[in-house]
């Protein structure tokens with residue numbers, strides 16, 4: 001089967017204060033249709049850059065990205081993207097934030113009734129029923145994440161990009177949202193790329209984990225996580241085999257974490 005995304009020898013250099021920053025170097029990888037791929041790596045190694053490139057928000061310096069077998073030129077409207085920074089519009093209510101992607105250009109036209117149903121269904125999926133008229137400023141951190149998730153699901157994209165979506169949340173809430181994410185995703189056949197700093201999170205949820213090296217980000221290790229699904233994120237870390245995955249991936253990450261922190 002054709003992979004949904006192919007990265008072919010991607011490199012990306014930024015220019016900052018007259019200096020070159022090599023964000024990515026020689027990244028070659030494929031993302032399979034329907035898989036949950038987690039990407040871990042030290043701060044500043046180019047994880048967000050890889051997602052930005054996948055969303056078509058920037059072009060690679062060298063190399064190529066293919067989406068469904070075709071070179072990606074311009075914004076990728078088939079994917080939804082939860083960026084690292086919270087980008088809910090503070091002046092719009094929860095339901096109006098969630099509705100936003102439905103008004104973008106090339107979406108199939110929905111009737112008012114269909115729109116309403118779609119929005120209320122996705123708010124229910126993420127547990128925000130009853131908060132339709134609230135503004136983002138009135139929500140807790142976890143609820144804002146849920147609203148972002150609903151917004152990214154509402155137009156039913158083929159692929160979701162998530163950049164450290166639960167990074168700033170406390171450990172318990174993180175587990176609850178991971179469980180909800182898996183419940184929402186498992187069985188949908190959608191492709192999900194999930195960037196995280198948290199190796200346990202990556203192994204708990206992913207089909208495959210990619211470890212990136214210190215900047216310039218390269219692919220240092222790839223591990224298939226053959227733990228059964230559906231998964232219970234609360235107990236999976238105690239499952240046989242989890243520790244071995246952790247040890248192998250951690251040994252790939254460890255040295256880079258020591259020397260690789262962003263300055």
Ligand SMILES: Nc1ncnc2c1ncn2[C@@H]1O[C@H](COP(=O)(O)OP(=O)(O)OP(=O)(O)O)[C@@H](O)[C@H]1O
Pocket residue numbers: 014015016021022023041042043044045046047048049050084215262
């Ligand atoms: N638009 C830009 N202009 C200049 N430099 C940039 C730009 N975007 C990213 N960089 C630099 O490229 C490098 C990779 O950045 P990126 O945000 O992709 O890393 P990251 O792995 O997502 O880091 P973090 O884990 O901290 O989110 C960093 O050094 C960053 O400062």
Ligand SMILES: [Mg+2]
Pocket residue numbers: 047048049084163
């Ligand atoms: Mg980032």
